[in-house]
Amino acid sequence: MHKNRIRVLTSHQVRQKAYVLYWMQHTQRIQNNFALETAITYANDHGLPLKLLFVLTPDFKDAYARHYAFMLEGIEAVRKQCPALNIDFVLAVGAFETQVHAHLKNASLLVMDDAYMPALVQIKKTIATKADALGCAVLQVFSDVIVPVDKVSQKCEYAARTIRKKLHQLVDTYLAEAEIKPVNNGTFKAREALSIETLMQTIDADMRVKKSRYFEGGELNAYKQLDWYCENQLSNYGKSSDPGEDITSKLSPYLHFGQISAVDIYQKVSAYTDQFPEAVEAFIEQLLVRRELAYNFVTYCDGFDQFDTMTYPWAYKTMDGHLSDERTHIYSIDDYIHANTHDPYFNAAMIEMVHTGFMHNTMRMYWGKKIIEWSLDYKTAYETILTLNNRYFIDGRDPVSYASVAWLFGRHDRAFQSREVFGKLRYMNAKGLKRKYNMDAYLTRMAQVKSDSED
Numbered sequence: 001m002h003k004n005r006i007r008v009l010t011s012h013q014v015r016q017k018a019y020v021l022y023w024m025q026h027t028q029r030i031q032n033n034f035a036l037e038t039a040i041t042y043a044n045d046h047g048l049p050l051k052l053l054f055v056l057t058p059d060f061k062d063a064y065a066r067h068y069a070f071m072l073e074g075i076e077a078v079r080k081q082c083p084a085l086n087i088d089f090v091l092a093v094g095a096f097e098t099q100v101h102a103h104l105k106n107a108s109l110l111v112m113d114d115a116y117m118p119a120l121v122q123i124k125k126t127i128a129t130k131a132d133a134l135g136c137a138v139l140q141v142f143s144d145v146i147v148p149v150d151k152v153s154q155k156c157e158y159a160a161r162t163i164r165k166k167l168h169q170l171v172d173t174y175l176a177e178a179e180i181k182p183v184n185n186g187t188f189k190a191r192e193a194l195s196i197e198t199l200m201q202t203i204d205a206d207m208r209v210k211k212s213r214y215f216e217g218g219e220l221n222a223y224k225q226l227d228w229y230c231e232n233q234l235s236n237y238g239k240s241s242d243p244g245e246d247i248t249s250k251l252s253p254y255l256h257f258g259q260i261s262a263v264d265i266y267q268k269v270s271a272y273t274d275q276f277p278e279a280v281e282a283f284i285e286q287l288l289v290r291r292e293l294a295y296n297f298v299t300y301c302d303g304f305d306q307f308d309t310m311t312y313p314w315a316y317k318t319m320d321g322h323l324s325d326e327r328t329h330i331y332s333i334d335d336y337i338h339a340n341t342h343d344p345y346f347n348a349a350m351i352e353m354v355h356t357g358f359m360h361n362t363m364r365m366y367w368g369k370k371i372i373e374w375s376l377d378y379k380t381a382y383e384t385i386l387t388l389n390n391r392y393f394i395d396g397r398d399p400v401s402y403a404s405v406a407w408l409f410g411r412h413d414r415a416f417q418s419r420e421v422f423g424k425l426r427y428m429n430a431k432g433l434k435r436k437y438n439m440d441a442y443l444t445r446m447a448q449v450k451s452d453s454e455d
């Protein structure tokens, strides 16, 4: 692992206490987890056992049963692997600060994952401050991106073209994998299997958005999907923008919960460069450039999650100029959720979102653009899009969610010829979808999803 992945947060040395504490929060996997590698190394070097703590918070913002179920499937996969590594797995229910604090008193060192979204950045700062006051050393480890965000750039990048070269220049430096070996100290028996249903009841998970029957969480499923994808569909990635083809990797839910390593995906996909160079290049553009541009966005662009600050001055200017343009249709959020608009492509996209927890990238673009077109004003559109995005997508509430929704309003994009309602923002219409893609196949697939959901 490259040492730049580690950030030292206090000036304390590792102290002689009962265990090294790894608070697993964002990187919810064993395989290629750099924070876990760090914790194991310190435990073995200092003759200490390792406690892996996962805190289940009942009221995580915008988290519904769908998200909790997927996440807990991943945590159960982590639990299962702990005995073979001689790691003490502990699941605690409650607030992050309280639960981590309860385990800090006897900790020789706290290792924690990286954080990007403001609420989590703040919680981790608070916990580091508390640990510091107790004399406990704290390390934070960057496992979720390929290139640590602050090593790529220290400013808000304007667009993919301004960050692409920087990422490509650095990527090879950060491809070393984590070495996950057993802990030498202490002896731990397997903890009882998690009852996901009981845990969901304990935290009173919001059942209005149900578990998806299309995605099962956990790193085993994630790596299986990666292998299957590379062997069966990667070669066709050039056609992946066609919603009718359904040939994207569907790895974003696993990436969002840290159940798969972006480094592993990069390595595995790159191994096919000689066989299908164009497909690999196109895939890496999404995984490395677009995804890590989003991490740059939430790290350095102040107000990235507020309508009034998330995009560029030219975009606000053009929206101001078109605020009073007549809207041909106005729909409510309930009309969207019930796929009750005049547009069959949009309705099919809503079926995909509500019932599967996922949506094809081209349809996400079209879906968002239509909500802009059918809302009374741009701010309402922004809030509606973000609400639906984060409520229904398993990969919602991610840095990529915020960058992508801002993209609908011009961020990381360019100005186009001006038109009604959109001004200079990029526009998309149904005719364009029909001309370029096999939309009938998409409609048929979504009709099947709808019918399956009625079973």
Ligand SMILES: Cc1cc2nc3c(=O)[nH]c(=O)nc-3n(C[C@H](O)[C@H](O)[C@H](O)COP(=O)(O)OP(=O)(O)OC[C@H]3O[C@@H](n4cnc5c(N)ncnc54)[C@H](O)[C@@H]3O)c2cc1C
Residues within 6 Å of the ligand: 240, 248, 249, 250, 251, 252, 253, 255, 256, 286, 287, 288, 290, 291, 294, 359, 360, 361, 362, 364, 365, 368, 389, 393, 395, 396, 397, 398, 400, 401, 402, 404, 405, 408
């Ligand atoms: C309006 C809108 C909302 C979106 N909301 C989300 C969201 O909430 N969460 C989310 O993860 N993605 C979001 N995206 C980005 C993109 O649609 C998804 O990442 C992609 O569809 C995931 O499918 P996949 O894993 O099959 O992608 P693949 O095409 O197989 O790509 C591989 C990986 O590259 C990354 N990637 C792909 N497309 C993009 C992109 N456009 N921008 C950044 N990274 C990308 C993802 O990590 C993805 O898993 C949104 C896009 C739009 C236009």
